[in-house]
Amino acid sequence: MSFELSREHEEFRASVRDFAEAEVAPHVAQWDRDHHFPVDVVHRMGALGFFGLTSPEEYGGAGLAPEDGPFTSLCLAIEELGRVDQSIGITLEAGVGLGINPILTYGTTEQKEQWLPDLVAGQRLAGFGLTEPGAGSDAGATRTKAELVGGEWVVNGAKQFITNSGSAITSLVTVTARTGTRENGSPEISTIIVPAGTPGFTAEKGYDKLGWHISDTHPLTFVDAKVPEANLLGERGRGYAQFLATLDDGRVAIAALAVGLVQACRDLCVEYALDRQTMGGPIGRKQGVAFQIADLDVMLQAGRLLTYKAAAMRDAMVDGAGPSAKEFKQAASIAKLYTSESAVTATRIATQVFGGYGFMEEYPVARFYRDAKILEIGEGTSEVQRMLIARGLGLPVE
Structure with a gap:
């Protein structure tokens, strides 16, 4: 291929x-x-x-x-x-x-x-309300509830770290919530569409974040927020499965975001290493600098291939043809894990190459340094990715 x-x-x-x-x-x-x-x-x-x-x-x-x-x-x-x-x-x-x-x-x-x-x-814009103060990948810990009363879902609970959820142009959030209990005692998780402006639904004040300062991110609260029964998204009780499939795609997209960050760091470092003069020549002639920038290019090329491979697999999954969902899940986790950790390393290297200037907000490497860390957390942490990859290899990891 x-x-x-x-x-x-x-x-x-x-x-x-x-x-x-x-x-x-x-x-x-x-x-x-x-x-x-x-x-x-x-x-x-x-x-x-x-x-x-x-x-x-x-x-x-x-x-x-x-x-x-x-x-x-x-x-x-x-x-x-x-x-x-x-x-x-x-x-x-x-x-x-x-x-x-x-x-x-x-x-x-x-x-x-x-x-x-x-x-x-x-x-x-629309947001996806999954993470809660005490629940993220652990669906069983979801506390938000949606009770069907008189043809309406009554939603109560809280979500946190939700992107595009409280902007001036946000039209809705889809919310995972407990809608019942299964025969085995596990929670029935469904997904409900809650339009912006619904009484009882509040996008709280946006977070003061380390990075992603331009992105819209809010905690959400629901107090007897009522929406029509028809706002159920997908099959009742399939909310967790829908969320998992959504995250598989999202992990590849986060990998692409990380690749863009590594690309920026490499380009900025090459330019700076050629322009910055010290001890009679550009700092790029020093092996200590040049070798670090070479590592950036290795991370960029490898991460890009992993990401494009996973994206190509996703495009090929049509009507049951192409790679299996299991194969794609594995490729998505590998791409996300490698590129997100590479991005964090790349911004550390870039900041070091720029020296004192890299610590100044007037230089983009400082902003990239702040922005990078969340890539190892959002859409499944690095630890979750390693767990999924290990499971894909047949290991009974918990």
Whole structure:
């Protein structure tokens, strides 16, 4: 199998790079300082079709055939945006992977017609409410409840660390909640669509985060928030399975975001090592610097191949054909683990290469250093990825 990009993919990558460098790069330092979420940029990304790469034409999407690599196209867009700013990259990643795709995959025709056109157009955003103060990957610890009363779901509980959940253009969040108890005593987990503005649903004040200052992230509370019974997303009791499938895709997209970050670090370091003069020449002639930058290129090339392989596998999974879900899950975890840890290492190296300047906020490596750590945590921690990879090898790890 070849992972060389097609001419169309290369042209698309170039167009996203042009957008990122022209519309995002000149402003990100100020947006980061101000913790400003640029709604106008999200709208422009929507107008260029970034949010519709995996959606059919009937909802305003690109309508790409599987052989055209729609998921690969999304990963390329995330990579190129992430190369300039990680917050903008994660806004697209979450907007599609956690906002659009659950509705596209599991929604009824009525749900798709109601919500997808604005989401695909980038006019609105959606969040995915999974993580709670005491629950994340452990679905059994979910405490949010949704009780069906008189044809309405009554939702009570709390979520945390939810991306795109409280912006001025957020239209809904999909929420995992206990909707009953199974015969074996385990919780029945379902997914409910809760529109923004629903009485009893509050997106609390946004977090003061280490990084991703431009991204919209909130804790959510639900106090007798009532939505129609028809807002059940997918089959009742299948919420956890839906979440797992959603995260498999998301891990590859996070890997693409990490690849963009490693690319940025490598490029910045090469440029700086050629320009910075000390002891009669550029610092790039010193092995201590040059070898670290060489390591960056190794991480970049390896991470990119792992990510593109996983993306190609996802595109090939159509109507039961292509790689199995198990094979894709393994590839997704491997790509996410390697690239996210590489990104953290890459930003540490870049900061070291820049020396004192790397510690100054006026240089992008400082922002990248702050942004990188969350890549090892979101969409499944490194520890979770190692557990999944080990299980994929047949080991009975807990």
